[in-house]
Amino acid sequence: MNRRPRLAVWKFASCDGCQLSLLDCEDELLLLAEAVQIANFAEASSAMEGGPYDLSLVEGSITTAHDAERIRKVRRQSKFLVTIGACATAGGIQALRNFADVNDFVAAVYASPQYIETLATSTPISAHVPVDFELRGCPINKAQLLEVISAFLAGRKPAIAAHSVCIECKQRGTVCVMVQGTPCLGPVTHAGCGALCPSYRRGCYGCYGPMETPNTEALAREWTALGAAPRDIRRAFHTFNAWAPAFREEGEAHDD
Amino acid sequence: MDALPTTRTCAILDRDGLQALIAALAARGYQVLGPVLRDGAILYDEIAGLADLPAGWTDRQAPGRYRLERRADEALFGFAVGPQSWKRFLHPPVETLWRAQQGEGGLLFSTAAGPSPRYAFLGVRACELHAIAIQDRVFCEGPYPEPGYAERRRDAFIVAVNCAEAGDTCFCASMDCGPQAEDGFDLALTELIDETRHAFLVEVGSAAGEELLTGLPRRAAADAERAAAAAVVARTASQMGRRLDTAGLKELLQDNPEHPRWSEVAERCLSCANCTMVCPTCFCTTVEDRGDLAGSSAERVRKWDSCFTLDFSYLHGGSVRQSARARYRQWMTHKLASWIDQFGTSGCVGCGRCITWCPVGIDITEEAAAIRATLPEPRGEDHGGH
Known part of the structure; x- marks a missing residue:
């Protein structure tokens, strides 16, 4: 009974960047392959084995009726299901369709729109099936991905903090760009990237979505005080995590 | 402001003398840290000499605003306090406490870190001396002293600087924490700069300070120079941008947990935790236990934490302080009131x-x-009862 847990990696509507961060774990990849049996990972190998799986990592959002059905099959075959990245956890950048008529986008983008069959919305995996853990980010942080897998293997809770990016800025000694006049989403954004953009003197873009208790309204007032127009505020909240409720509502409160 | 204590040994260092001070500290094996200009702010980092100091710069501070500006002179310490405090070095933001490895006979534990560098801090302000003294009480007193902090603190050499500028957000005077450095330093400088001179009155605060000063090029301080130094501090004390009325404050906060102002501030508060991170006395931490993929090794990492996160007050079933109102009230009431019950002083030094x-x-x-x-009027003031 000492078999290795079986790992599967699944792709839905996404850019592949998050599952590639698994292949990006160059130093740890052999260790990972020893710790788990990689049973299904199309990006890495065409040798794909059937379920059931002990751990499924799911990338991407649900944008087609076919995928809405497929995720149910994945869930049925998976003991644990972890979603990775902004698409899977919030609907991704493609959830911008949710604010408009998807047929307008299809007509504008495709030469032969009659071949496109898609849903009116892009929604997170959790809107369709129960999810055991959501790992945020656009893209996810590979160190956090390894932490989630290690925690799963050890049967413990992943050490993934849900507080603001500000704490990461302060831990690494970055000077607050917002107090120096640059609008930043860090105070309402979920930690995980290590406060990358402020360390290059840029405001946070909100890639990890809303933090645990986001006061987006207070932050938007301060953005206005710093000179941001309503359109700037709407567009800042409506990017990779536009459909995450806190960001969705704050963006909608400002005119485009 | 009273004149400088006359019992202390005083001397005058010129710029070369200050350079010699930095060199003497480095020669004694200290890692010398002082104010440097970086990322549009004045931070504390390693310095090799006077050229690393932010000569001719000052800061303009306001609530939620910080900007650097040129000064009319070339003062080396002509600014208030920046975003970082010495807490960063004495109580580091991330520290691995131990590691464990699967061995043949079971788990093998090892302490993670080697010895810390011996720090010399140049430019510690009066509020920061008080903050260090507060953290000393937190970490070094009681039955379970924190060994890493205690070691770094014991080995640290502190060169204080009396403030010549009060920022718009400064209120150390009303907290009785400045601007005069009175205690807790090895040497204390007052920068004397005008058309005729650029020198530093140096006061001795410890035997180690005396020993170091003895080897430096210096001259005796004239009475006029002592008076000029006292005048610098007196002027700063009169320029405080803010004031906190501490009379009966502990009772005021502890007696009013349902005051409507807590809800009002919660509408503005981001729960981002910046206040607790920049506070030179906030000391809370969390620990993370991490294991590797193979399950053969593990480590425990301690990180700065904040009472503004949900995890901070997570008990079985959820966080005790769900609302921003509860979290802000907890922070401010602890800082200004229950800190007094716990450690005997306020947790606030007025650094702003x-x-x-x-x-x-x-x-x-x-x-x-x-x-x-x-x-x-709060009862503490009204009835004289604390």
């Missing part, structure tokens, strides 16, 4: 960092004043 570095400029002095304004 929590005001300047709050992204939305929440002002702890304004919040305290707003609660006071809507109530009858």
